[in-house]
Amino acid sequence: MNSREYCPPYWDSSLPLYERAIQEIEKIRSAVHWFPAFERELPPEAVYSSLISALGKARDDGALPAGLVHRLADLPENIRLVYFSGDPGELSSPRRIGLPPEGKPAGQVHVVVPFRARHSTLRLRNILACLHSVRSQSDANVKFYVTVVESDESPVHRDRLEPWVDNYVFQYQPGPFNKSASLNAGVACTKEDSDVLCLLDADIVVDREFVSRILCESQNASAFLPYEDAFYLDLESSSRVVDGLDADGADFVGTLSGCLLRRPPGGCVVVSSERFRSVGGFDPSFVGWGGEDRDFITRLERESPVPRTPHTLLHLMHERPEMANAAPRATHDPQAPGALA
Template sequence: MPTPPEPPRPSADRLAERLTAYAVLAHDPAVPAIAADYWAKSEDHYRTVDAALAAFVSGTARAAYEKVLADPVHAAHQHTLRAALTALLAEHPAPGRQLAEAVAEADRHIWIDYHLGADYTAQAPPLPPQVPETAAATGAPGARPRPGAPDVQVVIPFRDRAGGTRTRNLLACLRALADQEGGPGHRVTVVETDSEPRTREALAGVVDQYVFARKDGLFNKAWAVNVGVVRATRDAAPGDGYVCVLDADILVDRHFVARNTARLRDGGHGTHLPFRWSLSLDAPSTLRAIGLRNDEGAADVPPSVLRGLLLREPPGGCVWLRADVFHAVGGFDERYEGWGGEDDDVVARLGAAAPLRRYEDALLHLDHPRPEMTREDGEPFNAHIELGSWTGEHGYGVPERFTGTTAGEAAPTGS
């Protein structure tokens, strides 16, 4: 039997790029901070490649490597290291082959990766330093025509007690959703769950439906989603329509709605996540992406101008599904409060109820302050909940669950 050919080895420049990424991944404090569980599964692989790289570099490459370690967010240092490594690898092909094997092995196991676009600059165009009092001040479009019943209900759970970057991100998300071409009609519902309706005025004229569901204490994304989906689909016939559960920090391209609706309509599945990797942008990339997509009218944002951390197959952020499948599983598990777990749970239950798929779209996650990811004792917020045990048989999406009062709702735009 003939020996199968070896897989092609990466070019010196591509290998240098990956080695530079591993230097950043091993030393940038933002990496463990973005997802502690993903870091735990990946750290040993970062350390292995980084140790091999440290043993290999010399001369100009050694000096560049040490600058990256001292300042792992400085893009110019990374470009210098990549160039120096490309030259050094060309001079020393034998250790280069060993490094390529180490990178290939690590790439199979890591859950956080790194992206640095060739045209990235930290000097992003400035945005207004404060969130405007009304959405109209951002140039956000107003009411859109609504011919007939929409095929898609986009539901966005939300809370921003600081009145800053999260609200900025939500407005950018809504503007991108208003700028959609082709395909079916869609309707956007924002559910704000807080002790008071902080963003009601800022969203006037931008969303089709604003729902305020009163709840103090920890943010309950699961309940907020359920409130929004139940409200958005209450007048639909059983089995009709599609739902997109979207985080407020996701910036979508112009064909987002049409592309994903067609997938659900034609794919024979019940749920899909349209991305394999989610790119969490740094602050300059976030401003550049918002500027290109919202202010300059770009249909999408080229990855060449972005920098950020890539999360492998996260369970949430953007989930598309048939409305009947959502209701068949009783929606999200409303016992989850604080950060973490609710997306893993609902995706597992949705996948058990009907086929679930992933696609390879880019998913851009805008920068914002990281929430607390554990309780004061260091334990995960929702470690006590049994995954997949929710049925919704006792009701879900009840706006008065935490207060016993009626949730407030703004009139839909265009009505």
């Protein structure tokens, strides 16, 4: 899998910056005889670590222009999509969101997961892992319920999904997948007006404290993103995470590889039922791939800020749809990090 396939909009909008970075590397090579060549045809895991090490050595040796040293220092905040291999715990702030004074999260969470997979694909594997992780919360007393909306021409995977959820909803959707319509249908199953909505993509696996953190943070914000960045795992790492869930439901600890997306707008959003209604829910005019999450967050932000928590989402690898039907606004993300100037 090449880097573009992790997140095509991020890759396409950042391509001019990547090309400029390669030009800068070639300039360094012409001045520093030992600096490694950049091989475009090699996978990122074969290039990234050695390149970063070489840049660090060249900086320490005083072989880099001052301006480039400054830009390297700002790189973690400005980069948008980057290869990563390591412990995902290193990506998050050590600060944990505290529990309420009584030590018990208050309220109830409605987890809504939209889904479509025409065949028994990686997407089916992923949603089963997603639901398994949600059901594996460490606090047996935390209150939540789960709705899955399968939007397709027929309820293809009802038998596989229904045992994991409180509500299975089939929504007839014969055309391109409409995630907005699926989410709106799932939210309609909310039991109480006071319930907190967790709108979760089917390819995300969560940790054992996930629901407790949501309930705690929802006392401070009526809408928020329960993560800072998203770690899009490669195929091998995705398989190991899923295998770990199948074994005992424990959180995965160890080295994972893939691409890190900085401050993406989608994957999971938490919002009060009242706030969801106040902005009219998701816009079903977004048909195909992308754009609906950014639109929803933008409309929420017109009312009040939508903060992020210092955590990292884990996204499992899956097949990518044909991008020809992608929403034309998918690359519009005014919240994205700034360009590397």
